[in-house]
Amino acid sequence: MKRILQIAWVTGITLAAILTIKLAINTTEESTAELLDIAPFIEELKQESDQLFVDLSPIGFDQTSHTEALALRKDRWYILGLTNNTLTYWNSNKVGIDSQVLSSKHYPALFRFGDDIYTIFKKSSTTYFAFRLANDGQLHPRLRKYSSAFSNKQLAQEELPAELTSFILPFQTKKRTQRAFLNLALLASFAFLFLALWHAWERSLLRYVASAAVISVNILTYFYVHLSLSDYFLIAAESVEYMNALQLNVTLYVHLASIVASGLLLFSLIELLPKTLHAFLLSISLLFLADFFLDLSAHIVRRSAIPFDFEKLFNLSSTSFAALGFICLTFIALSLLVHYTQIAHLLKEGTWLAVIAGIFTFTLFQYWDASRSLVSLFPPALLIGLYLFINTSVKRPRWRIYAYFILTALLTASIIAENHEERNEETARKYAIRLVNNEDPRAETILQTFENQLAQEFLVPEDYENFVARKEIIESRLKHLYFSNYLEKYELKLLSFSPEGSTINGSSLYSL
Incomplete structure (x- = not known):
């Protein structure tokens, strides 16, 4: 056991030293933004969108699912369809899009939606194509491979203008990912926590050193990730909502190690009272x-x-x-x-x-x-x-x-x-x-289409009296709709009404 403790101390101290060095390097690093023109790449995309429009026009752009559209989505091509100047079709998992982007005077146009950057191509008065150029500053692989100038770049998001009116955008050299630092911090925290627990069990004074080391690693992590105090330590109620899943998980584990170490310190001091x-x-x-x-x-x-x-x-x-x-x-x-x-x-x-x-x-x-x-x-x-x-x-x-x-x-x-x-x-x-x-016109269109289908197939006189017997057939059709990508976020409940307007399935709600 003595050898294991020695290895744990060496590992923890080494990792803490590496974290300190990485923090020092990260603090002194500055990545200056440079302006690069993506117009040639946009022109290449425009020609591709023209060909896609020709190929897909015979199929149409008003169905809720197309294998062709789903395949395009994997390549970050999106199809947008309009009905009465309202966006009703988009082969994306997004909830909606600002329809103002469809009223631009010039196309192709750039559009910023959340942390995504799209370029929009107008193909007809009711059909638009969009290509996602970047997500959270990270460029699409095609853009990175298009020219060596973009190979090691990412968008300088803090330098982006509010209105994207030009194809000349600010780029900066890719920053080092936080993943390596967070993983090292996690390993260091639990190495020192193991030592703190062991020495606490032995009632050794080294428990104070190990516990302090766990807390120190947490402080180093806080300075590295550049989050506000309330967000990093989850003080604000909305902090958990805005942090991405990977960062949240690692941060939680580091915090847990610190809480246990702090508890050992606190309870050891209380013992003296x-x-x-x-x-x-x-x-x-x-x-x-x-x-x-x-x-x-x-x-x-x-x-x-x-x-x-x-x-x-x-x-x-x-x-x-x-x-x-x-x-x-x-x-x-x-x-x-x-x-x-x-x-x-x-x-x-x-x-x-x-x-x-x-x-x-x-x-x-x-x-x-x-x-x-x-x-x-x-x-x-x-x-x-x-x-x-x-x-x-x-x-x-x-x-x-x-x-x-x-x-x-x-x-x-x-x-x-x-x-x-x-x-x-x-x-x-x-x-x-x-x-x-009426803030989700696409869902309304899908539901209206399905409502008409139900009416044609089931709403005939004898079905009113035989609704319960046919319930499984009706529900199977609803389940097919329910698990069809876009409407999976809605909860569907099925009720049947008699010609007089009363429900004929009692107080039971058929819920999916």
């Missing part, structure tokens, strides 16, 4: 920590860009499982800290009044200062109580591990299930508002 004050401060600290972990986990599921649809296994990625692992680790870390504090032994030594005072202080502070309801303060107290029960009642270490495993699994599953359902309801509500306010 008198027994009654020791128990009082420990109970408050553990309750705040449990409340923080529960709230953070729920917030990540509800608000982040990370997909959590483990029920349907829809749109999941590696970031989903990384976030799932983080939620599990938060409760494992909490159980370790509860065990480390030995608060169960303090309770046996007659510190019940101090612990009750700590619970009362926590509740009073959250109720008056944070306007929390008493019901919302019950879960953290219950969780700490369960950990204490396991520590005191389950004697055999193996069974204690099993108990912690089951509790962690139940907590994680319940948090994801409950908050993902709220997330779905909130998303459905937002899209429903858009639909009711």
Whole structure:
């Protein structure tokens, strides 16, 4: 074990040194912007769009799905169709586009939509083609390969004008990606955290050094990523929403290591206080920590860009499982800290009044200062109580591990299930508002088309009485629509009405 500890120290110190050097280099690096003309590349795209228009005109540009259109989307070619001067077709996964771009006096034209840059080609009064030149400053591979001048460049987004009226745009040499730094910071954090936990178990003074090193790595990461204080440390409520999934996951793990290290430092210092004050401060600290972990986990599921649809296994990625692992680790870390504090032994030594005072202080502070309801303060107290029960009642270490495993699994599953359902309801509500306010004309067109199809196929007199028997047939058609890319974000409910206007399927809503 001594050799493993030595390797961990050498690894952690080496990684910390590399991070410091990378931070110093990143601070002194300045990439100056230069203006480059993309007009020749736009002309090449124009000729290609002319040929595509000729090839696709016999098919038309008003269907909800074309294999040709989907294939073009992979090459970042997009088809835009108009009906009565309203955008009704776009073979993209975007929610909408500013129709003002379709009223330009000159084509081709550049258009900025979110973090994307498009060039728009007008093919007819109702059909436009668009090509995505850049995403988040990163150039399309065709543009990078078009000329050596673009091979190692990215758009200087902070230099881009508000109105893109010229094909001469500011470019800069590609900046180094943050991924390597974040991965090294993650490794360094957990190397030092391992040392902090080991030396804390041995009650060695090196636990202070290792814990301080974990916190230092987190501070280095903060200065490197150039995020605001509130965004990096997730202080602002919307911080989780705006951070990309990969960066959020790594940042969360680095923060978790720092929280555990800070807890070890804090609890080690509290141990030096008198027994009654020791128990009082420990109970408050553990309750705040449990409340923080529960709230953070729920917030990540509800608000982040990370997909959590483990029920349907829809749109999941590696970031989903990384976030799932983080939620599990938060409760494992909490159980370790509860065990480390030995608060169960303090309770046996007659510190019940101090612990009750700590619970009362926590509740009073959250109720008056944070306007929390008493019901919302019950879960953290219950969780700490369960950990204490396991520590005191389950004697055999193996069974204690099993108990912690089951509790962690139940907590994680319940948090994801409950908050993902709220997330779905909130998303459905937002899209429903858009639909009711006539802000999604493409969806309206699709639904109107499908409504007519349903009427032709099913709304004949005998079907009113036989609706339940034919329900599965109707729902299968709706499911086909529901899983057809664009409308997957809407929740569809099926009702049938009699000629008198009353529902004939009772109070049951057939929901997909």
